[in-house]
Amino acid sequence: MAVIDGEEVYLLYRDKVRGYISQHVNQREEVEDLCADVFEKVVSSLDTYDSTKASVSTWIFTITRNRVIDFYRRNREHAELPEELASTEMLDAGLLREETLRELAEALMKLSEEKRTIIILRYYNGLSLKDISDKTGISYGMVKVKHQQALKELKKIMKI
Template sequence: MMTRTYDKEQIYDTYYPKVVQYIRSHVGQQQDVEDLAQAVFIKVYGKLDLFDPEKSGISTWIYNITRNTVIDHFRTMSHHQHEELSETLKDERGDVSEKVVLEEELEELANALEKLSGAERDLIILHYYKNYTLLDIAEMMHTPYGRIKRLHAKVLLKLKQLIR
């Protein structure tokens, strides 16, 4: 494999708008969008010497880093939201076994989400984490509403099988 050098400034100028657009379509808060975009480019620059152009194009590689960064963000958010919910629901004694069961279920869901395709995962994140309607998602994905409804039903069945 031949080592190739990349111009970091050119990579940033070329891909930053695309990275921000992708993150913005999944994350609502502008501050989170900026923080996540920054995290993506820190990862890109930190792993640039590991990039193999024979395996994929740089845009695909950066897209995968961006997608994984967004997934990690939602996993972290879900974990924090789960902790807040656990605290809210905890009785005066503090039911530790219930908290453990909820954390195991959250981890199982996160693992199942990783096994979905990008479009399937995007659909679940947009619908259940971002509270977009299936109609909104169809418009965002430039996909007919009927196809999104069928994909949604298929993904829910797939998740049920993966979580069992």
């Protein structure tokens, strides 16, 4: 089990944690509170961190994501859990590694430029297929076809 320094982790990840929370929570005070909660949990769990199970980045991301999900659960009456958070909940944590992001980057580079663009606009920018069609000038029908083909190709390349 690797020994990691709490202060070092805080300095390295505070902006990422704050940035991630800000993308999912609008209220500034809540962002600061959640950020503090995350690092409280990180520091108190440092001795249980197991580098063989996850990278530090994945571990802190998981804690941060869970704190944001808890926030939405507590405020269920006022806010709905964003789709990407709901879906991450169902994902095998083992898949969330920086290595997988590199594999995704390599797989995307094997797609045609058109398909790669559709995937980025759909999953990173969160656009609907109709919005992608409007933005790129590709017909809606063709965007739907290319989107499905891109998903199949990625699944095959990444062996998911």
